[in-house]
Structure formats: C-alpha cells, structure tokens
Amino acid sequence: MARRSRSRPLVAAALVLLALARAPGAVPYAYITDQGSDDVAVLDLADGTRVATLKVGHAPVGVAVLAQPARVFVTSPESHDVQVIARGATPRTDRVEARLAAGELPVGIAVDAGAARVYVGDMSAGRLLVFDANSLQPAGSVTIGRGPGGIAVDAGAGRVYVADRDDDAVAVVDTRTLARGPDIAVGQHPFGLALDAALRRLYTANVYGNSVSVVDLAAGRRIADIAVGAAPYCLLLHPGLHRLYVSNQHDDSISIIDTQTLQVVATVATGGYPEGMDLAPDGNSLYVVNWMDDTVSEHDARSGKLVRHFAGGRNNRGMGNFLVPK
Amino acid sequence: MKKSNGNAIAAARRTLVLGLAMMVACAVQEAQAHGPSRQKVIESIDIDAPADKVWALVGDFAEGWPKWHPAIEASSADNGNAVGSMRRLTIKGGKFLVERLDLYDPATMTLKYVIRSGDALPVTNYSSMVTVRADGDKTHVEWRGAFYRGYPNNDPPPEQNDEAALAAVTGVYKTGLENLKAVAEKK
Numbered sequence: 001m002a003r004r005s006r007s008r009p010l011v012a013a014a015l016v017l018l019a020l021a022r023a024p025g026a027v028p029y030a031y032i033t034d035q036g037s038d039d040v041a042v043l044d045l046a047d048g049t050r051v052a053t054l055k056v057g058h059a060p061v062g063v064a065v066l067a068q069p070a071r072v073f074v075t076s077p078e079s080h081d082v083q084v085i086a087r088g089a090t091p092r093t094d095r096v097e098a099r100l101a102a103g104e105l106p107v108g109i110a111v112d113a114g115a116a117r118v119y120v121g122d123m124s125a126g127r128l129l130v131f132d133a134n135s136l137q138p139a140g141s142v143t144i145g146r147g148p149g150g151i152a153v154d155a156g157a158g159r160v161y162v163a164d165r166d167d168d169a170v171a172v173v174d175t176r177t178l179a180r181g182p183d184i185a186v187g188q189h190p191f192g193l194a195l196d197a198a199l200r201r202l203y204t205a206n207v208y209g210n211s212v213s214v215v216d217l218a219a220g221r222r223i224a225d226i227a228v229g230a231a232p233y234c235l236l237l238h239p240g241l242h243r244l245y246v247s248n249q250h251d252d253s254i255s256i257i258d259t260q261t262l263q264v265v266a267t268v269a270t271g272g273y274p275e276g277m278d279l280a281p282d283g284n285s286l287y288v289v290n291w292m293d294d295t296v297s298e299h300d301a302r303s304g305k306l307v308r309h310f311a312g313g314r315n316n317r318g319m320g321n322f323l324v325p326k
Numbered sequence: 327m328k329k330s331n332g333n334a335i336a337a338a339r340r341t342l343v344l345g346l347a348m349m350v351a352c353a354v355q356e357a358q359a360h361g362p363s364r365q366k367v368i369e370s371i372d373i374d375a376p377a378d379k380v381w382a383l384v385g386d387f388a389e390g391w392p393k394w395h396p397a398i399e400a401s402s403a404d405n406g407n408a409v410g411s412m413r414r415l416t417i418k419g420g421k422f423l424v425e426r427l428d429l430y431d432p433a434t435m436t437l438k439y440v441i442r443s444g445d446a447l448p449v450t451n452y453s454s455m456v457t458v459r460a461d462g463d464k465t466h467v468e469w470r471g472a473f474y475r476g477y478p479n480n481d482p483p484p485e486q487n488d489e490a491a492l493a494a495v496t497g498v499y500k501t502g503l504e505n506l507k508a509v510a511e512k513k
Contacts, residue, residue, distance in 0.1 A: 035363055059363040077362040107362055292366055
C-alpha cells in the first residue's frame, strides 16, 4: 500500500529498547546495612556470595550510592555518624575512608549526584543535614519536622522531601537556599518515601495507616491514600513498568501498585519483615531486604514473584539505595 | 474501730493512686516513640506429640496459654480467637499484658499478635508470631518476636536497654516453649 505506517519506526525503536532492557547485564553488588552486627555485607547478587564485610558505625540503617567518586554512604544512628565507603576496583578493596559526625540519630540518607550533595535526616533532632559529596564537608542544615525518615531528592525542581514520621507529614526543603516550605500532610506515621519524577508525584509509606499516600507535587497536596498491607515501610518505584513496590513488614509481603491507576495489582510473599528494596539496573529484578530472616530476596519485577533468597547479615535493613553496578 | 477503718481507707487510696499511676505510665504500646534499632528473638522447639495436640494448646490465644506458660496466671479475651480480639494476661508478680490478635490461621497453625499495653516486659512496639508445624508425628514450634527496648531515647538505663529487652523476651520464649513441650508430651 502507498501509505507507510507512521508507527513502524516507533515500534522498531520500542523493540530495540525492549531488547536492550532484557539483555542480561552484569548483576550488581548489594551493600546491605546489618543493624545487628554493625557492618555492611557486600553481596554479589549473581550468586549471593558475600564478597566483603565492612565495619561501619553502631546499628547501621540507611544507605546511599554515589557513582562519581565511587562511594557508598551509610548512616549509623547509634554512633551518631555516617560512614563513607570508598569503593575499590572490586569490593574486596573497598574501605571505610571517613566518618562524618551527623547529629543525634542519623537514619535516612540520599544523594544528589548532580549537585554533589548528601542529605541525612536526624530522626531525634528533627533536622536535615547536608554534606558535600566530594569534600565530605558539612554544607548546611535546616530544622524540619519530627522523626525524619525517608528522603527523596527532586533534582529537577531543586527540592528535597523528607518523611516526618511523627508529624504525619512530608517536609519540603529548597536545595539551593535550604529554606523550608510548607509541610504536605499525608497518612499516619510516614517512613518510606519515593519520588515519581515523570508523573510529578511523591509517595509515602504510612506505617500506622497501612497505606500509601499519593502527593501531587504541582498541587502540593495529597490526592489519594491506597490501602496496602500491615506496617508498610519502604517504597521502590519502577518508572519503566509504572509500578510502585511497597514492603509490608507485618505481612511478609510486597504490595505492587500500578501508578497509572493507583490500584494494587498484586501482593506477593517475601521473606520475614521485608524492609529496604532496590531495583536492578536492567529493570528485570527487585531485591528485598528481609529484616527478620537476615536475607535478601530476589523478585521478578513484573510479577513480583520471589525467585530466590540470599543470606544477608544480622538484622539487615537496606533502607535506601544499595545496588552498585559492576 | 474508727482508726482501723481510717488505715484501711488510706491503704486503699494508696493502692488506687499507685494503680492509676501505673496505668498512666504504661502508655499504649503500639503507637510509642522508639529508637532506631529494632530487636528480634527467634526460638523454636521440637515436641514429641502430634501437631493438633500442640495447636490445641498454643492456638487457644484467648484462654489457653496459662495451661502451658509458667509465667501466665490467667488469660481472658473479648472476642475469643477472632482477629482483633484483645486478651488480658495476668503475669506472675502482679504484672499484666494486653495483646491484640492480628492473624489467626488454623489451616497453617499460625497466629500473630501485638502488645497494646502492660508492664510485664521492658519493650515497646512488640509484635510476635507463633507457628506450629507437623513433622511426621512430631511437632516443630517457632516463636519469634520483634520489638524495641523499653527506653526509646539514647543512653537507656540498664533495665530498659537493648540487652534487657532481649533477655526478657528470650526468657519468655524459652521457658514457655520448654513447658509447652512438657505439657504436650505428657501421656
């Protein structure tokens, strides 16, 4: 026929992208915070081998990864500090290169790679601390709300959000001025936080509300609460699949939400007390850190189905981003 | 006569004040502030008795636990073994616990509950799960709990620190499971 389909090149491009996405890339390393043994277990997720154990501070929880310079940051609330792991050519040559004093009870941590900033939430003092990701020097702080937990950096909008657990709200901070804007009210006891940059939304995991709040960032307010499992804790967004995963600590499961319909499309079994989660670079798998079982479970990203468990570390938590590509 | 009545009244008043003070001090457990480090205890035991006999003991959340746990003197609940039922345990030494049943599955012989109030354990935000599993004609029971120490902030006093919480809960689970075995194995 004379008329050439306009969609054919788009279909071809999509197929190429799909093929690339499904190409078996190198499986990443996981840097797992072990709250019960004061260390970080580095696992090769190809087969679960523990390739390194790095002594950090006391009762580590939060973790964030920086590509350049190659570093992993870990919060150790009970020693009131952040450890900076300098990554070597392989994890066997990783070492803790610095300890940063970080207020009273540093828990949540997030990195803004573009601005070379590390953000740390002080859960006891109700403050957001900022460090320079290159020099590791303190770069300011601001008082926010009570019980800061999860942190999400909105680099495009020049803002950072923090779940203020004991205020049932999200604090909003301008990254350039460190000025605090009005809080956004969400559900009960928000801890986990995830930014949906494409849809201009923020999601909170409300531990006491057994729900996920959906915040419309343009409107600056909550637009929905989605019922999930018992004691939801951390959140993980899969932008390519428009899926939000929620770890339900008391149900030993993850809820999977379709972010286009805001419906729970699946609830899938994990190990005991699932907490932190991260997404493999190829988008095909997510990894869930199971605090009760001391394991990391690998799940298929589309179905959520548990594929296998790996041995983790004592009271492992993995709150934040913990995957490092090889 | 009048004097002894006066003493009795004063004693009663003291008891009432103490009781009220204790009630106020024992804040509702579930929504308490807590520190960053949750603790866990996992204990298990193998019992030479059929699983349904063990479940008959463990699975009676509402009233059955005094039959096998040495520290529990009495147990009553407001809704039997239905999810949401609140039971009150009278614990040796004049202490108590109020617990809510959150999961009850006779098919898998699993139950989960949380402490809502009570002074019997130096913990906060305590949740627990007991599972009974048939192992041939024997039974494997696992009791696991997650909780924070009694004192939520930094620098806790020794009787409310992590170690005290772990020791207390471990003691409850170990003595309970050992006596459950003894009771279940009785011919």
